[in-house]
Structure formats: structure tokens, C-alpha cells
Amino acid sequence: MNLVDRIAGLKQRLRLACEAAGRDPERVELLPVSKRQPLTLIREAAALGFSRFGENYVQEGADKAAAEPELAFLLIGPLQRNKAKAALQHFREIQSLDRPELAERLRRLAAELQVVRPVWIQVDLWNEATKLGGCPEADLPALLAALAGDPNLPLRGLMAIPPPEDDGAFAQLAALRDRLQQDLGHALLLSMGMSSDLEAAVRAGTDQVRIGTAFFGERVH
Numbered sequence: 001m002n003l004v005d006r007i008a009g010l011k012q013r014l015r016l017a018c019e020a021a022g023r024d025p026e027r028v029e030l031l032p033v034s035k036r037q038p039l040t041l042i043r044e045a046a047a048l049g050f051s052r053f054g055e056n057y058v059q060e061g062a063d064k065a066a067a068e069p070e071l072a073f074l075l076i077g078p079l080q081r082n083k084a085k086a087a088l089q090h091f092r093e094i095q096s097l098d099r100p101e102l103a104e105r106l107r108r109l110a111a112e113l114q115v116v117r118p119v120w121i122q123v124d125l126w127n128e129a130t131k132l133g134g135c136p137e138a139d140l141p142a143l144l145a146a147l148a149g150d151p152n153l154p155l156r157g158l159m160a161i162p163p164p165e166d167d168g169a170f171a172q173l174a175a176l177r178d179r180l181q182q183d184l185g186h187a188l189l190l191s192m193g194m195s196s197d198l199e200a201a202v203r204a205g206t207d208q209v210r211i212g213t214a215f216f217g218e219r220v221h
């Protein structure tokens with residue numbers, strides 16, 4: 001299947017999911033995840049109207065951002081502290097903020113570089129722990145305190161990768177988003193749902209789905 005057909009199928013899936021949930025499809029962002037996909041495909045997607053892409057690895061995303069400065073790459077993969085500066089330089093948003101030390105480091109570097117980078121807090125409510133990253137709920141107050149409403153790093157929302165077999169996970173995230181919105185006094189978006197579970201995420205109220213394989217096909221290397 002080519003990219004045009006795959007995207008058409010995906011948009012149809014999203015439309016049906018929104019219809020079933022009584023939601024406006026315009027209010028759910030389809031974020032293509034281009035990790036381990038070649039620039040040629042990213043350029044094809046750009047020609048079809050997509051301008052924002054999720055990337056997991058700092059170096060790979062930095063190379064693509066350098067090659068395509070008109071496009072916006074968002075970091076959705078785990079961020080090590082020694083890559084924090086490169087991440088701020090090459091990515092327009094950081095979705096994988098998950099610990100206070102990282103927030104402090106990003107604040108220092110964003111001030112130094114004089115850049116504004118919207119951030120999303122990646123949460124882990126299921127103690128999946130480790131390799132996927134994510135802030136446990138108990139550590140959220142410390143992370144928010146470390147972020148301290150810094151205007152260089154405006155908080156956009158919450159991102160999560162819930163365990164695939166957990167039916168209640170998306171609703172749990174939506175409830176957490178609602179609580180935090182109340183506490184903070186401003187709107188927060190939800191980034192949840194991937195190729196295999198976008199319908200459930202839409203039903204639970206996601207604002208953004210992050211789609212890799214269902215958009216681009218199998219990853220190449």
C-alpha cells in the first residue's frame with residue numbers, strides 16, 4: 001500500500017472513531033511518527049499537508065530537522081540529560097519530560113539558548129517503569145514544581161504510552177488530565193493512542209494520536 005492510501009485509510013478510521021464518540025475530527029491531531037522512516041517518506045507526507053512529526057531518537061530527529069528546517073519535529077522518545085541541549089536545539093516540542101532533574105536542566109538550557117519549547121509531561125500510571133519512561137503520579141508535584149511555570153517551557157499537556165491490555169488506562173489518563181487542569185487553572189491536552197488503539201483513545205477524549213506504522217508502514221531499520 002502506498003502512503004496516500006494508508007493516510008486515507010487512517011483518516012477514515014479517525015473519522016469513524018470521532019463520529020462514534022460524538023467528537024469533531026478537527027479537534028484530534030494526527031501526529032505522524034517518523035522514527036526509523038526515511039526522509040523521502042517524510043517529504044511525501046509533507047507534500048500531503050503534514051508539517052509536524054514525532055521522533056524518538058535525538059540524533060535521528062536532529063539530522064532530519066537539519067535536512068528539513070521547514071518541518072517541526074517533536075521529541076516523543078526518552079531524553080537523557082546529556083542530550084537535553086541538542087533536543088532543545090532541534091525539536092520544536094518535547095513530549096517526554098518525565099523527571100524534575102530533566103525539567104531543571106531544560107529550563108537552564110532554554111534560558112541560555114533563548115528558545116521557547118512547549119513541553120508535555122509523559123506520565124506512567126501503571127509502573128511500567130524504566131525503558132519507556134514516564135513520571136509516576138506521586139512524582140508529578142515535584143516535576144510541576146521544577147517546571148515552575150517557566151515561560152520558556154510552556155506546559156502543553158500529558159503524554160502516555162499505556163499498557164496495551166489495560167482497557168481503563170485511557171480513561172484514567174483523562175481523569176488525571178481533568179484534575180491537573182483544575183489545579184493549574186489552564187487547559188492541558190492529551191496525547192495518547194497509537195496505530196493499534198487510536199479508537200479507544202479517541203473515545204476517552206484524546207487530543208492527539210501518535211501514529212507510526214499505520215501511517216508510514218513498517219519501520220525500516
Ligand SMILES: *Cc1c(COP(=O)(O)O)cnc(C)c1O
Pocket residue numbers: 033035056076077161194195196210211212213214
Ligand atoms: C513508536 C511510537 C509511536 C507510534 O507507534 P505505532 O504503533 O507505530 O503507531 C507512538 N508513540 C511513541 C512514544 C512511540 O515511541
